[in-house]
Amino acid sequence: MKDKKLQLLPSTAKILAELGENIKLARLRRKLSAEQVAERANISRPTLHSIEKGLPGVAMGSYAQVLFVLNLEKDLLKVAADDLLGRKLQDAKLTVKERAPRK
Numbered sequence: 001m002k003d004k005k006l007q008l009l010p011s012t013a014k015i016l017a018e019l020g021e022n023i024k025l026a027r028l029r030r031k032l033s034a035e036q037v038a039e040r041a042n043i044s045r046p047t048l049h050s051i052e053k054g055l056p057g058v059a060m061g062s063y064a065q066v067l068f069v070l071n072l073e074k075d076l077l078k079v080a081a082d083d084l085l086g087r088k089l090q091d092a093k094l095t096v097k098e099r100a101p102r103k
Contacts, residue, residue: 006056006057008056013054013056015054016054016055016056017053017054018054020051020052020053020054020055021052021054023052023063023066023067023070024052026072027052027070030070032069032070034048034049034052037066037069037070041062041065041068041069042065043062043065043066047062048066051063064076
């Protein structure tokens with residue numbers, strides 16, 4: 001089976017790159033080396049480097065481990081916390097199906 005390469009929209013790739021840069025800056029502000037964070041997060045240094053570059057192939061769990069080491073894991077709870085579109089749909093009383101339709 002041929003592996004498919006993950007392709008992102010440029011705007012999404014830019015967001016991931018900014019997230020990686022924010023993680024790197026948080027590490028540097030704490031004066032932690034890449035080796036220390038990688039060891040504490042139980043990931044390899046190349047994986048940490050990929051996270052800090054915002055590469056899309058890194059598992060979400062690795063991001064969570066690094067955020068935990070930096071004491072920022074609760075920031076994950078902010079993702080989609082204020083779902084404006086979803087609330088507007090809910091307020092308009094539009095029915096939202098539990099599952100997407102089959103093709």
